[in-house]
Each structure stands twice: as C-alpha cells, then as structure tokens.
Amino acid sequence: MTDAAASYNLLFKIELGENKNMNNAISRRQAFGLGAGVIVGLALPLRPTAALAKNDAEEAIKSFAGGKTPEKAKVKLELPEIAENGNTVPVTVSIESPMTKDSYVKDVLIIADGNPRAGVITFHFSPSAVPEANTRIRLAETQNVVAVAKMNDGSVYMASKEVKVTIGGCGG
Amino acid sequence: MAETAPKPRIRLDRKEVKAGETIEIKSLISHIMESGQRRDPQGNIIPRKIINKFTCELDGEMVFGADLEPAVSANPYFQFKIKPGKSGTLKFTWIDDDGSKIEATEQIKVT
Numbered sequence: 001m002t003d004a005a006a007s008y009n010l011l012f013k014i015e016l017g018e019n020k021n022m023n024n025a026i027s028r029r030q031a032f033g034l035g036a037g038v039i040v041g042l043a044l045p046l047r048p049t050a051a052l053a054k055n056d057a058e059e060a061i062k063s064f065a066g067g068k069t070p071e072k073a074k075v076k077l078e079l080p081e082i083a084e085n086g087n088t089v090p091v092t093v094s095i096e097s098p099m100t101k102d103s104y105v106k107d108v109l110i111i112a113d114g115n116p117r118a119g120v121i122t123f124h125f126s127p128s129a130v131p132e133a134n135t136r137i138r139l140a141e142t143q144n145v146v147a148v149a150k151m152n153d154g155s156v157y158m159a160s161k162e163v164k165v166t167i168g169g170c171g172g
Numbered sequence: 173m174a175e176t177a178p179k180p181r182i183r184l185d186r187k188e189v190k191a192g193e194t195i196e197i198k199s200l201i202s203h204i205m206e207s208g209q210r211r212d213p214q215g216n217i218i219p220r221k222i223i224n225k226f227t228c229e230l231d232g233e234m235v236f237g238a239d240l241e242p243a244v245s246a247n248p249y250f251q252f253k254i255k256p257g258k259s260g261t262l263k264f265t266w267i268d269d270d271g272s273k274i275e276a277t278e279q280i281k282v283t
Contacts, residue, residue, distance in 0.1 A: 124237040130253035
C-alpha cells in the first residue's frame, strides 16, 4: 500500500514538473493542448495503482497454498504483454514436473489481482496429464495475473505477469 | 440474449497413440458465462450463470479438470494434453450453474 502511494506520488510530481517547465516556453494555445495531455497523463499513472488495489487475491493464494509461501519457480505463465480486448485474453500455464505417480502437479490456481474477484480458474491435473493448460480469461483492467501450482507433496510454486488491458472485459 | 443449448466441441490431434505418447485435446463449449457482475438497462444485476466445472475422464478416472469462475471468457475453451496409459473412452463433462450437465465422449486407442 505504501509502495503504491509512493509510486503514485512520484509519477504525480513528474507530471507536474513537466507541466511547469514546458509552460514557460510555449504559447497559450499549445499550453491548452498540453493541459489536456497532462490530464490524460495524470489519468494513466492511476492505472497501476488501481491494479494494486486489493481484491481477495492474497487470501485466495493463502488458502490455496495451505499456509505455505509459494516459491517463485517451476511455473511458467504465458500471457500477452498488451491485451486489446479484456474479454478474452489467452493464458497458458505450464509447470515443471515429472508427472509420475509419486511426483506430479495436482492443482493450479490462476488469480487476477485487479478483477472484481480474484479467482479465475483452478486446473486439476493427474499423472496421466501433461502439466500444461491453455484457456481464455476476462481481465477488467491492467493488472497482475498469478499462477500458483500445488504439487502432490503439498509444495507450492508460483509465477506472475502483468498484462496491460486496453478495453476491460467485465461486462457492461 | 437468446438462450441456446450449449454445444460442446472436442478435437483430438490423434486418436491412436503408442504408450507414452501424448494426445492434444481442444475443447470448446458455447456458453454465455454470465458473470453476475453486469446490470441490465433497468439497473438490476443479471444473475450469474456460468459453466463452473469441466472434467476429462478416461474410463471413469480423472485425467484433467478445471473449476471455473466468472472470469473465464464466454464460450470456455481449454487446450491440454494427456498421456493415456490405456485405450478407453474419454468422457468430457461440463457442469452449468443450473445443475445441468453437458457431456461428450471420444474413443482413444493406445497401442
């Protein structure tokens, strides 16, 4: 939360600073155009802060991981850098695992931390599946997508990726 | 939106494999996946209606599955791979919020 506030403040100062410096050197008409640009510019830094606004993402990960802290390893999450249409964003998750009876991936939870609700989907694997799955999801806005994998021995691993969303995909 | 019966589609990249080889499966079902977050023009929340569960079983044994939330796109699509240990019937099941089940089957052969 403090990080979010700090980064927002920093961006805010940068925007204001630019505005002041440039106003000295340009005509009124240009300044007006610039003013509009600054308003847009101010709106943009709000997006990453909004993405940090908490839904139930942390709780969802905690309850899925069973109290363990997921290690950032073994999980690969593929998503577009920029999703033009948040209504259908392709996501592929793959996990390093031998997939034998003794050692396999059991469940993989996908979380979106900027959606109205964090949970997106939980995949269930068995030793006769390949630890990889692809689907299409809805993202309301620019945010982080997190994949948490739980192995049959209870160990948990994760990966996350930020996706910039041009048009949000939550109905309306 | 007019309600039509969900129509499942399954495509396997091949139906006959040697032991240890994989089959890639693509599954798609036509479904609105109404999130329960939207409102109609009168401002009333449109009730949630989604496919909440998908399973793929080989002769009754769970191979792959998923629990879906409203954040899965309309017409849920899955692409996954299996490494079947035996020949048998693959049964795909989608479960709707209203309790209805949609099923599809495919025969596979492991040589």
